[in-house]
Amino acid sequence: MSERSAVSGVDVKVLVTGASGYVGGRLVPRLVDAGHDVRVLVRRPWRVSDAPWAPNVEVIEGDLVDRAAVDRAVDGIEVVYYLVHGMASGGDFEDGELAAARNVAEASAAAGVRRIVYLGGLHPVSGPLSRHLRSRVAVGEVLLASGVPTIVLQAGVVIGSGSTSFEMIRHLTEVLPYMPAPRWVRSFIQPIAVRDVLHYLLGSLEVPAVVNRAFDIGGPDVLRYGQLMNGYAVEAGLPQRPIAALPVLTPWLAAQWVNLVTPVPRRLAIPIIESLQFDCVMHEHDIDDVIGPPAGGLTPYRRAVRLALARERAGQVETSWRDGDVPGAPSDPLPSDPDWAGTRVYLDLREQRSSAPAVDLWRVIEGVGGERGWYSFPPAWAVRGWIDRATGGVGLRRGRRDPDQLRVGDALDFWRVEALERGVSLRLRAEMKVPGRAWLEMEARSEPPGSRYRQRAVFFPKGLAGRLYWWAVLPFHAVIFAGMANRITAEAEALARANGQAGSSGPSADRVHRRGADAETPRTGLA
Structure with a gap:
């Protein structure tokens, strides 16, 4: 690993956005366990009030599109983790995501924040992108141009108990003995275990201030999406599924199919499937020179599946895609006296x-x-x-x-x-x-x-x-x-x-x- 930063081994004042989400909900307790001073910015504080780590963090209520709330949240902060995205949002979400990113970028620069860490998505280096991949790239560019040293970690399919991608793979494989599938089952994917994502997020605290760039991160395996499903089948003790790629299934039609046979609703399935139209693999491995791999090495895909299945069977799912907000669902709590x-x-x-x-x-x-x-x-x-x-x-x-x-x-x-x-x-x-x-x-x-x-x-x-x-x-x-x-x-x-x-x-x-x-x-x- 290259030269360590000044914050290595020192407690850091950290802000985590997206703490009620899948990755953020796992990162916060690990930051707390490492002795860091953690603050979280959430739209609805009651959503995290019962989390095991809640008594050990400072909770700020607010939305990233509210500049005043962001200013309060970044005051006195050294490192900001930006772990929010609009994958589940409908309509014109791209403008909202850019507005939120600009707020965080400008407020962080004004407050003297020393580092921003953003979890983005793997994507092709050229050619068209899906709306959600395009939005993630744009958010990363806004943060990199903020004047605050920024690390953009670009991850592909995240495999872990409760992750959206894992749930899709699991249910598609378990429900269907034969898989008539869209062409994206032939797309190349480089999955990464959620534990390895967390390793890179935590390691970003120790990166020298001169580093301001995006890094691809991924596990050791590059597989077609169909191979992901059959790899799951082997670990789950199921027969491998014959898969036929059909050219007629559009992303919208495929999302209806996923909505029918898995618990993942259309609002989540559509952006995932749109992104699967492209090969999402690492194009560089420069992260190895900045944040080394975990002590035991990166987690192979089938081991990540095995660990996720063990967690689910033991009822020890730490966070889940289910925890995310449902667009359009009411957010106001029940009045104390409805009458x-x-x-x-x-x-x-x-x-x-x-x-x-x-x-x-x-x-x-x-x-x-x-x-x-x-x-x-x-x-x-x-x-x-x-x-x-x-x-x-x-x-x-x-x-x-x-x-x-x-x-x-x-x-x-x-x-x-x-x-x-x-x-x-x-x-x-x-x-x-x-x-x-x-x-x-x-x-x-x-x-x-x-x-x-x-x-x-x-x-x-x-x-x-x-x-x-x-x-x-x-x-x-x-x-x-x-x-x-x-x-x-x-x-x-x-x-x-x-x-x-x-x-x-x-x-x-x-x-x-x-x-x-x-x-x-x-x-x-x-x-």
């Missing part, structure tokens, strides 16, 4: 006694969704999930990060964990396509000798369409929501009996109570 929110509110409230102690009831509540489902009328949930997928939403197949435990900010099928009081209450915010805003709350309250389960669905309709939607689905609520209350309390009682704790093995004495479904709330002078 006084100044608009029409539809409510479905159900309560039920259980002979199980509250601790067992909570275990069932925290375990809902994903592979366990929603304890009520699975066909209805499945149909709603398919409708959401068909309209470009995330659907039910997004699943959950951990099979047993939730954190604030976790994705849970087509919900997002908005609030969590462990052992007591869980609040989910809907991210499915719906004409309005919706939440689902579940609580476990101790009422010796057992407990009480409380469940509340809250819906703020948007216009006439929202009102018609509520009344259209109202007949199903008696089946779905009542069934949830019955099955969740029954499951808790079965769990308690298995533990020898239940006071009664019979049905709950106190049956479901339901409050009126429609509440017209008074309008106040508050917006």
Whole structure:
């Protein structure tokens, strides 16, 4: 390795943007463990409030397109990690990405930041690029021209538990015994393990200040995309799949196919597939002279798959593509008192006694969704999930990060964990396509000798369409929501009996109570 920088072995004041994302959420705890002073800039602080590293970092609320927020975030900072991109954004995202990059570039220069580190994408050195690759290149150029020494790390397909690319490869391979595929299955790819990406990001802290350029980074293997899928098949114990490249599948059509057979929604599949039209391989290895490879060497593709599978099977996925924002989904939290929110509110409230102690009831509540489902009328949930997928939403197949435990900010099928009081209450915010805003709350309250389960669905309709939607689905609520209350309390009682704790093995004495479904709330002078 070349000459080390002045910050080697010294605690550094670091700002991480994109801390709620896949790579940023893994980089932050490693920076903290290395003893650095870490600040994160996030649009919605509640999204990281339950992260294990949250108590050890400074959280600044703001958006990169807000110059005042960026100025606050970079004040006193030595190194800025720029780990955001608009891959999931719709519309004219390129202008927004450039505006954000200019804000960071100008604010960093004004604040005396010593280094910017940007994670971009591998791309051909000449010829046309997809919109998202073109945008990443443009962002890198803005940061390199900032006057602040900048390192742009250009990575291709990132392989790790929970990464978007890994999920696409895994589901395409597992679902299809025969793969009719677009021509991009013959494109050359140089995948890189997420652990190696983190190695280069951390190593960028020690690069001399004179370095201001882009570097290609990648793993030791160069493979066709079809070989990535069959490499996964070998590690997963599956037969290798025959693959036929078809010239008729456009990126848009291929994205619909990916949307159908994988949990990755169209909004993510389209930019990935557009980028796969090109060979994305390293054109230079100059990074070896600046940041050496990991001590054990770079991770081969199949070993990266093996490690990712082991993490997923053990339920130890640190971060996931599911953690990303859903464009168009509501971001405002549920008002503390929806009845006084100044608009029409539809409510479905159900309560039920259980002979199980509250601790067992909570275990069932925290375990809902994903592979366990929603304890009520699975066909209805499945149909709603398919409708959401068909309209470009995330659907039910997004699943959950951990099979047993939730954190604030976790994705849970087509919900997002908005609030969590462990052992007591869980609040989910809907991210499915719906004409309005919706939440689902579940609580476990101790009422010796057992407990009480409380469940509340809250819906703020948007216009006439929202009102018609509520009344259209109202007949199903008696089946779905009542069934949830019955099955969740029954499951808790079965769990308690298995533990020898239940006071009664019979049905709950106190049956479901339901409050009126429609509440017209008074309008106040508050917006």
